[in-house]
Amino acid sequence: MKSLSEIETTSKRASRAAGFSWGVSEEVGKCVRLLELFGLPGIVNLNSYLKEKNINDFENLKLIGNENKPKNNSFCPIYLGVSLIDQIRTVESFKSCSFINIAYPILFIPFLSRASEVIGKKILFIFDNNQFLLNFNLCISSNLTKKQYPNLAKKIKINFLENTDNFSELEWKSLYKLSEETFVEETESLKQGAAGAGLNDND
Amino acid sequence: MEVELRDPNVIMKLSRLGSFHQSKLSFLRSFLNEFKDWEYKRDLFDLDKKGFGVVVYSFKKKDRVYSLICFANEIQDGERSDRVIATKWDAAFTLYDGVPNKDDIDRLKKEVPKQEVGRLSYKELTLSRANKSVRVFDHVVKNLSNGQQPNLDLLEKVGYLYRTTAVYGSGKFGLADRFRIKKRDEINGPFRLEMMLVYLVRQFTFDQVNHVAKNKNPKKAVELDTKICKNLGIGNSTGLGMAPFIVNHPTLLNNWIMSREKALKKIREIKKVDIHDSNLFKTCLKNSIKNITSWNTESEYQLKKIKDLLSDVQKFLDFVEKKFDFETDYPFNQLYLWVEKKTCEECIEYIVSLMMEPYNEIIEPLVKQMSSEEDNYFTIPTNRNVEELKLIIETKYSNILSINFEKKQNFKKFWFISKNKEEPRIADRFKEEGSDLEQPLAIARDIKKLYEKLLIIKKDMKIDEFLSENSDLRHVVRRAFIIENFPYSEIQDNTISENTIPIDMLRLKLSFFGALKFDPRSDKWLRICMFQGAPLPSELKNYDDHWVYSANS
Known part of the structure; x- marks a missing residue:
């Protein structure tokens, strides 16, 4: 088994050899490490992508807007990811944004995961019929379980989810009520001795 | 009185970093301190008469066990090489997480001796190999088997029976990644388990030499005197x-140097020094002279440094004994200022290390601050603007900005990774091929390039916009934002100049390991000695914390 350290170093060097700058290659190293840590096929997809990159003119997107469409081909997931992590404060303010054609979307996912941690919000990444929920860079959940990940996402939507509860108030109250059964009713004498009791708070 | 931390523009110069010495902060000393109350055992000793076979040692505390597995192999003299390109060694080692069973040992027997071309697993923590100093080893065997102790002059000259040529950890060749172990209480400082491996290897060398001597002449042989063992x-x-490594881990480098600088600051701020502490300092200082006079090297570069060091330390000792009163206020501050003014860089850093000796209460908390969660500082704060970045560079890299990279001598060298051994190398870019594959280690040059670019960009441009047009500078933009909060994270010098002495960078790291007696064999590699004078495993429960300055005595 390869260690994460080997995965990061080799991904970084391979990306540099494929023409990315050292700074961008460092980002790729971190992101592929993250994918493999989460059990997603980072190495397989980076390998395929870097091979295809030489024959396919993937596009860079320097400024991310609400709606993003490549001119001719599909977006490079790495440059797009770097732009996303760099511009995340602005992009977050859109609440959601959409893209057409991102190559090897799985390589874009770790950038979204890190972005989720930066902004402190969960991010929902939807492409075609697949969904990925990025949870503060702590875990990734998805409905896509097959090993073969698509090498092109045609229609993509990213939603920045507000920090809201994942349950109803009723469900919360029900659970809270049960938790109260660990509490003990205080007697009057105990109340008299509690912190702040008996003092004049206007002194 | 508040003492300022020392200026990174002085401390982070290569010549200064190349003058650092071991101290109480060094990793091998903090390792001994952490593991002194662990249970040490030799679990397996399966060597043949010639000393080849398998040995296992362990440290245990409660449910946690670390086991060193040693594989001693027979190799021909012609196969023995200290170079990283070697493929066979006298012995190979791995530190196993737990207690290895027979299957583990059988598996590792096939992989560990192969080193870089073998594959380890997440159950193995560190990996190393070592070669005998044949001259010393054979001499010791010969004498012990004849019932005599070896010649101390020869032993003192070399200082060890074996030398390692690499110690790997942190995920190399399939070893466990650091994240798997970093939350353990005992792993509260860098390179803990690398130090454990080297320490137990030292014990293996004594056990093996005794075993071989005993088998050579069972009736007459004696064991190597433990006092002699201690001095090896x-x-x-x-x-x-x-x-x-030190360029690629800026926050870690900062935390090492910052701990040293904080220690010095706190010691200089002590108003009244207890007589016990001043006496201890003076004793260590006096004893340390032996460490300098027994420091052997053939390197003219190092010989001059040792000569200057010895002369300056003697001058300082004379001053301390005859002219200095420890009852004065802030005595260590006064001593430091004297040393800074009157002695060479090698001596300044030597005395700084010595000043730490009496102060466990200052040093121990700092040892725990010497690791770094590097990923926390990886993301570039792209909401900042160009003006802010420019100001950081002007403030934190002021000396770097004065280097003229138009001059050939200032960018003569380049760092690359060798294809045959995947090891870093440095070469002359005007003579050798390969500078197009240069590694990003010329930070000074790239920072200056970044700065020059920033000068012509509008001040309020956000960093995200700047990066979208300047991807080639991304690695140094990241570093500049790191140094803003980590003042000792960068070498404030040119790492590709004609005059760069690469061993200065090695010496910095080795001093934090706790190495002694740096012996440069060229400007690109050196020999050192570790754990010389250290307590033996059987003595760990009660040892002299200042053993570094008691060695050879």
Whole structure:
């Protein structure tokens, strides 16, 4: 088994050899490490992508807007990811944004995961019929379980989810009520001795 | 009185970093301190008459066990090489997480002796190999088997029976990644388990030499005197592999140096020094002279440094004994200022290390601050603007900005990774091929390039916009934002100049390991000694914390 350290170093060097700058290659190293840590096929997809990159003119997107469409081909997931992590404060303010054609979307996912941690919000990444929920860079959940990940996402939507509860108030109250059964009713004498009791708070 | 931390523009110069010495902060000393109350055992000793076979040692505390598995192999003299390109060694080692069973040992027997071309697993933590100093080893065997102790002059000259040529950890060749172990209480400082490996290897060398001597002449042989064992360490040959590490781990480098600087600051701020502490300092200072006079090297470069060091330390000792009153206020501050003014860099850093000796209460908390969660500082704060970045560079890299990179001598060298051994190398870009594959270790040059670019960009441009047009500078933009909060994270010098001495970078790292007696064999590699004078495993429960300055006595 390869260690994460080997995965990061080799991904970084391979990306540099494929023409990315050292700074961008460092980002790729971190992101592929993250994918493999989460059990997603980072190495397989980076390998395929870097091979295809030489024959396919993937596009860079320097400024991310609400709606993003490549001119001719599909977006490079790495440059797009770097732009996303760099511009995340602005992009977050859109609440959601959409893209057409991102190559090897799985390589874009770790950038979204890190972005989720930066902004402190969960991010929902939807492409075609697949969904990925990025949870503060702590875990990734998805409905896509097959090993073969698509090498092109045609229609993509990213939603920045507000920090809201994942349950109803009723469900919360029900659970809270049960938790109260660990509490003990205080007697009057105990109340008299509690912190702040008996003092004049206007002194 | 508040003392300022020392200026990174002084401390982070290569010549200063190349003058650092071991101290109480050094990793091998903090390792001994952490593991002193662990239970040490030799679990397996399966060597043949010639000393070849398998040995296992362990440290245990409660449910946690670390086991060193040693594989001693027979090799021909012609196969023995300290170079990283070697493929066979006298012994190979791995530190196993737990207690290895027979299957583990059988598996590791096939992989560990192969080193870089073998595959380890997440159950193995560190990996190393070592070669005998044949001259010393054979001499010791010969004498012990004849019932005599070896010649101390020869032993003192070399200082060890074996020398390692690499110690790997943190995920190399399939070893466990650091994240798997970093939350353990005992792993509260860098390179803990690398130090454990080297320490137990030292014990293996004594056990093996005794075993071979005993089998050579069972009736007459004696064991190597434990006092002699204590004065032997483990040698190490170190090449350029270490140099990129300190560039590639800026926050970690900062935390090492910052701990040293904070220690010095706190010691200089002590108003009244207890007589016990001043006496201890003076004793260590006096004893330390032996460490300098027994420091052997053939390197003219190092010989001059040792000569200056000895002369300055003697001058300082004379001053301390005859002219200085420890009852004065802030005595260590006064001493430091004297040393800074009157002695060479090698001596300044030597005395700084010595000043730490009496102060466990200052040093121990700092040891725990010497690791770094590097990923926390990876993301670039792209909401900042160009003006802010420019100001950081002007403030934090002021000396770097004065280097003229138009001059050939200032960018003559380049760092690359060798294809045959995947090891870092440095070469002349005007003579050798390969500078198009240069590694990103010329930070000074790239920072200056970044700065020049920033000068012509509008001040309020956000960093995200700047990066979208300047991807080639991304690695140094990241570093500049790191140094803003980590003042000792960068070498404030040119790492590709004609005059760069790469071993200065190795020496910095090795001093934090706790190495002694740096012996440069060229400007690109050196030999050192580790654990010379250190307590033996059986003595760990009650040992002299200042053993570094009691060695050879």
